[in-house]
Amino acid sequence: MTVAVIRAGLLLAVLAAWEIAGRLGNPLLYVPPSAAVPALVRLLGLQSYPDLGEHLLLTLREIVAAYGLAVVAGVACGFALGSSRLLGRAYGPLLAALYAVPAVVWYPSLMLFFGLDAASKIAFGFLLGFFPITLAVLAGIRQVNPQLVTVARAFGASRATVFRTVMLPSMLFTLVGGLRTGLALSVIGVIVGEVLGSKAGMGSLLNHAYGLFRTADYVALVLVTLVLIVGSDAAASVLEHRARRWTE
Amino acid sequence: MSRARVRLLQALSIAVLLVGWEGIARGGWVDPLFVPAPSAVVRAFGRIGAPALAGLGDTLVKTAIAYVLSVVLGVAGGILIGSVQAVRQAVNPFVIALYGMPKILVLPWIVLLLGFGSAPAVVYGTIHGLFPILVLVTGAVRDVDRGLLTVARAFGARRWQLYWKVVLPAIVPTVLAGMRLGVVFCLLGVLIVEMFAGVRGMGYVMSSLANGFQAPELFAATALVSTASIVIVVSLDALNERLSHWRGDVR
DSSP: OHHHHHHHHHHHHHHHHHHHHHHHSOTTTOOOHHHHHHHHHHHHTTSSOTTHHHHHHHHHHHHHHHHHHHHHHHHHHHHHHHTOHHHHHHHHHHHHHHHTSOGGGGHHHHHHHHOSSHHHHHHHHHHHHHHHHHHHHHHHHHHSOHHHHHHHHHTTOOHHHHIIIIIHHHHHHHHHHHHHHHHHHHHHHHHHHHHHSOSSSHHHHHHHHHHTTOHHHHHHHHHHHHHHHHHHHHHHHHHHHHHHHHHO | OOHHHHHHHHHHHHHHHHHHHHHHHHTTSSOTTTSOOHHHHHHHHHHHHHHHHHHHHHHHHHHHHHHHHHHHHHHHHHHHHHHOHHHHHHHHHHHHHHHHSOGGGGHHHHHHHHTTSSHHHHHHHHHHHHHHHHHHHHHHHHTSOHHHHHHHHHTTOOHHHIIIIIIHHHHHHHHHHHHHHHHHHHHHHHHHHHHHHOSSSHHHHHHHHHHTTOHHHHHHHHHHHHHHHHHHHHHHHHHHHHHHHHHTOOO
């Protein structure tokens, strides 16, 4: 109870400080909450950006495409590498080394190759989501007790049955965690791609508002994009909890 | 399964990849405007060598500053938040929320605020590197063995001695793990700013090569940054390994 009060007080203090700083500072740079709320209303009322819906939909489509590809390729790649000890030991470290490179270094090449349109954003979102999913599948396979698999096979279970009843339950937790991380990174990849260079999508609107010093509209766009990001992660977290309950 | 076979397979795969890529590029299966052959990339190294190395140096200096700031602020903040329960309960949810928030959303605002020099890159890199370290250290300080603290206090340790002799040694492994994680984030943040608004640095070099459709040069620059990043991470790992022997961990 008291903790909640302190937290609420802290939040209010931050908002108040932001309000005061925003009013004292240059209005081109600082937007107090009292100015952000009307800007958000104008944005949602389609006054500041009448085509907000189209841009939002495009960003969503890019995210869905990038994440779908990342899941398919990541799961396939993870199982291919996990199915053989030699492959896993040879390519696992190579993947981990690539993972140690900040992913944004690949973006200029992707932009050159796929152009300024949606394809380069999808490719970048895919790339960011692909690694955690592959690594999670690999880690999940390592968690499966090989004795259980051997015993189940010895008792005549088919490969599919072994997978469904032995392997999947013991690796599901790691797998679902990787899928959630992958979604978060795919979303970020798409938005980073849009901000770094695009003609449409939420990132391009953010850039537009920033370029024209429409800072209040920019803050409103950030809030809308944030809802998109937090919403996608909340959906993933619901699925994660379901999966956890199923395994327990 | 021998180590040699793994190494052989790794080397062979990379060789096959490079040779196949070269063959595909030379055979005219792909447009060399977009996908240059590895040999063309190697030649491009010679052309962009000097400016690319200067850009890389610039980027690494900014990254180093951001990194030092991240580690100092992250460790100090983590000790503060982790050891004072009232602060932890009040502040931690906000820290976690900020950690999870995609920093790309505040990038334009930071550039607006700080202009087009090195400052936004350092600040943005620090924001990227700070939070993972802060969150890890907070958790480690919170989980320091209560027994050790009680015994130290019973033997009359002063407050600074508790921090210096009990808390700090206990969190060293976590700090090192955070440092390993943070450096890639710092580099990421610096590169993003340079691509977005840079006038110098590797990110700017790369985005202008992409805009100029200079694919071989771009691939060479990408290889250069990737190699630098891998070298940094691998050497931090090696350092970590040596320090873990020094700590006397049993593995």
